Amino acid sequence: MSARVWRRPPMIADPRLRWGLSLAVVVYLILAVGSLEVNWQRVAEGLERGAAFAAALFTPDFSSRGADILEGFLESLAMTFVSTTLGLLLAVPVAVGAARNLSPLPVYLICRGFIAISRSFQEIIIAILFVAMLGFGPLAGVATLAFASIGFIAKLLAEDIEAMDPKPLEAIRATGGSATQTLHWGVMPVVLPRLVGVSMYRLDINFRESAIIGIVGAGGIGATLNTAFDRYEYDTAAAILLLIIAIVLLSEYVSGFIRGKLR
Amino acid sequence: MPVSHANGQPRWRRRTPAAVLLAWLGWFAVVAVLAFSWQFISERTIWMFVTDAPSQGADLLARMLPPDWAYTGRLWKPLWDTLNIATLGTLLALVIATPLAFLAARNTTPALPGLRPLALLVIVASRSINSLIWALLLVMILGPGVLAGIIAIALRSIGFIGKLLYEAIEESDAKPVEAIVATGASPAQMRLYAIVPQIMPAFAGISVYRWDINIREATILGLVGAGGIGLELMASVNVLAWGRVSMIFLLILATVLASEWVSARVRAAVT
Amino acid sequence: MSLGLLRLEGLSKRYGKDAPALDDVSFSLDAGEVIALIGPSGAGKSTLIRCINRLVEPTAGRIWLGDTDLTSLDRRSLRQARRRIGMIFQEFALVERLSVMENLLSGRLGYVGFWRAALRRFPQADIERAFDLLEQVELGAMVDRRADALSGGQRQRVGIARALMQTPDLLLVDEPTASLDPRTSRQIMRLITRLCGERGLPAIINIHDVPLARRYCQRVIGLRAGRIVYDGPASALDDSVLTDIYGEEDWDNQETPAEGSEEDVAESEA
Incomplete structure (x- = not known):
């Protein structure tokens, strides 16, 4: 037989x-x-700095700029809490507006448009605009994070509402319930647990973002970090990075725990 | 069932008294933290600027419209750089994250103790730090430019891809693994024949998903000097050329929508 | 007891502090002998055959394949010994997203290096052998079909061909019919016993379906709670023996294979 290939x-x-x-x-x-324009000489110089920074990770300096670091983190945390709460409160009406089974078409389109814009732009871009409007400082950060949170939470919530079983809603309408009563008795019990889960998740994201919007002047630990890098204070920068990692891990653990409890 | 007996009558409450107390304490704590936070922020706010905000906003909007269409010509090169930062960064991350995922997955990690925790640590560290912070760090080390952007994107993506990929590996079916081991295959061959084919769809989906996210992130890395369209954005903001800023926003929006569309198409095709 | 090709001496397996899954199991298998291993769910059938190629590490006892003591091998020699032992699985255990040919070639992994395997550049003899086996299990037209596109019976035939790709000295078969309908089950059992007969290949077949065991195997070993309670010809498998193995039951039911086997599927999966 011939060889079969x-x-x-x-x-x-x-x-x-x-x-x-x-x-x-x-x-x-x-x-x-080919289009990368790399200054290799600059890179070669940089490797030394990179090594110095890597070494600094093992000798983080929390104390030299302790007051700045504390201030930055408190600001980040305050921004996180306030903006998440604000975003949550404002997201609920937007979500109801963006649910096709509850809202008339014009309201639906406006709310969906708002969600799309809020989700398409990075927080830091929105922060640039809010800093221009509100001036430097944490309030611009709060506005930024709240704005982004509204889009994020409202989208997930609207999807939940749209996926809801229509029968209980009809039943409540049939008993003569008003629109608010429909929401209170028909919609809230279904979406509330999910809402808490989404908010925990967003809290986590808002903290991470609060650590960077300081770069454009919107408050938080990002500004402190940026300054540390500008001054080549590796030990302080390393300390801030390690703290960010620790807080992110902690919040991830806590939010995972709470979401697990709710399920 | 929280039923108490008062005056010989059973009384039903939704919660036990202890649970009610705990719930009130919880709400009190939340409100207290919020009040404290708000006061903290308020102290650091110059309210004079804020009362001015509506007119500032209107002014800003007026200056952003119409967008500076003529400026588009100068944006193609930065946009090309942005695309490259995202794509090359994603590729670099894939090369590093794939072996890392095999080290981190419980069912494929080598017997060497300590290796798995180390791999998990790398994944966690990479994931916790935003690509903009990585960019800040890399611009300091390597100098400004596209290279810093690519590496920043890669460093952030390693953790993201590594985590999703190692979860996919851990979820893979153990039966083919057992069958391949039973043929006398080496551990490396087992991974190649029993695990790799199983995770291919996840691998493709995760890569494209992350590429989509990276396009978004690459648009802003220029704010700290790491190349791409963000550089132009920062320059325009600094000279208060708001017509250019709005033009850049439009371009970013278009790019993000396009990459989202591509990513959704590809993910629908592989799953 | 004769010195067979495969000898188990006092094989035991204990998971943690539980009652032993296998308790002092000894028997031997001659060249060309096909035996059925029967017993209720949890009797240790699956553990027993997995101890032989050490997918499960035995706690005590020895396993001789020819003059190799499988229990004493280091990892490298174990891999070489595994090449001599083909295995067929209950749920086929194919790599679903690989083609039929690639699944067959995976039976030769023990003989080729990493890169040849990665690039699918197997020796011509392996390719020839795969085509021959595909003819024998009547899947000649399916070479490049993906495994997840096949029916249950076809998948199991790929599983059989993969095991035979190893040119094994011994075949271990774990519940080959548990995922199949009664008719396909009989076809698969007939195919396995025929292919073993043609090659003089000894096999141990784990099977919960007593009528199938009786029909296709000459020798039956009955396992109950990890111990051998019967070892003899299939023809001598009467009601009292079955009661020893499975406990009290009205065994007349077992004479109608189709019904009986379906009941057993449900039981073994419960």
């Missing part, structure tokens, strides 16, 4: 498409890498 069939059957795609990928990579 076997080759693994290629993932893309059409050879022209296969070679075309491969070629496109290779060309893109060459162009992309």
Whole structure:
């Protein structure tokens, strides 16, 4: 019997498409890498600094700028709490407006549009605008994080409301309940546990974000960190980074615990 | 069932008295923290500026409209850089995160003690720090530019991809693993034949999902000097050229929507 | 007891502080002999065959394959010994997202290096052998079909072919019919016993379906709570023996295979 050959069939059957795609990928990579303008001399100098920073991670300095660090973290935490609460309170009406089964079309479109805008832009971009309007400081940060939280929470909540079983709603309407009564008795009990879970999750995100919007002047630990980097104070920067990691882990653990309890 | 007996009559309450007390304490704590936080923020706010905010906002809006369309011509190169930062950063992260995920997954980690906790530590550290902070760090080390952006994106993505991938590995079916081990295959061959085919869809989905997120993040890395369209944004904000700023916003919005569309299409195709 | 190809001497397995899953099991298997291992769920059938290729580490006892003591091997020699032992699984245990051919070739992994396996560059002899086996299990047209596109019976035939790709000296078969309908079950049992017969390949078949065991195997070993309670010809498997193995029951039911096997599927999966 003649030798029977076997080759693994290629993932893309059409050879022209296969070679075309491969070629496109290779060309893109060459162009992309080619357009990197890297100052290798600067990079070589930087490696030394990198090593110094890595070493600093093992000798973090919490005390030299202790007051600044404390102030920054308190500001971050205060911004996180206030903005999450504010975002939550404002997200509920927006979510109801963005649920097609509860709202008329014009309201629906406006609320959906608001959610889309709030979700498309990074927090730090929104922060730039709020800093321009409200001046430097944590209030701009609160406005930023609240704005982003509204879009985030309202979207998830609206999806929940839309996925709800319509029968209990009809039953309440049938007993002659008003719109607010429908919301209170028909909608809230269903979405409340989920709302708490989403808020915990958003609290976590808001803390992480509060650590960076300080870079554009919106308060929080980000400004302190930025200053530490600018002054090449590696030990202080390392201390701040380690604290951020610790708080993120702690909040992740706590929010996971609470969400687990609610399930 | 929280039923108490008062005057020989059973009385039903939704919660036991202790639970009620605890709930009140909880609410009190939340309100106290909020009040304290608000006071803290209020002290650090110059309220004169805030009362001015509506007119400031209106002024800002007026200056942003119309967007400076002519400025678009100068934005293509930064946009190309942004795309490269996201794509090359994602690729770099995949190369590092994949072996890391195999070290971190309970069912594929080598027997060497300490290796798994180390892999998990790397994943956690990478995940906890925003790419903008990584960029801040890298700009300080490597100097401003696209390279810092690529590495910042990669450093943040390693933890994200590593975590989702190692969870996918841990969820993979153990039966083929047992079968491949029973043929006398080496541990490396077992991973290649029994695990890798199982996680391929997850791998593709996670990669594209993260690429989509990275496009968004790459648009702002320039704010700290790490290349891309954010550099132009920062420059325009600094000179208060709000017509340019709104143009950049529009371009960012379009890019983000496009990458979201691509990512959704690809993810729908692989799952 | 004759010195067979496979000898188990005082094999025991204990998980933690529980009652032993296997308790002092000894028997031997001659070349070309196909035995059925029967017993209720939890009797230790699955543990027993997994102890033989050490997917489960035995607590005590020795296992001889020819003149190799499998229990004493280090990891490297164990891998080499495993190449000589083919295994067929209850739920097929194929790699679902690989093609039929790749699943077959995975039976040769013990013989090729990492990169050959990664690039799917197996020796021509392995390819030839895979095509031959696919003909024998009547899946010639399915070479590049993905395993998850096959029916249950077809998947199990891929599983059989994968085990035979190893050119094994011994076949371990774990509940080959538990996931199949009664008709396919009989086809699969017939195929396994035929292929073993043609090769003079000894096999241990774990099976909960007594009529199937009786029909396709000459020798039966009955396991109850980790101990051998019967070892003899299938023809001598009468009601009193079955009661020893499974406990009291009206065994007339067992004469109607289709019904009986379905009941057993439900029981073993419960």
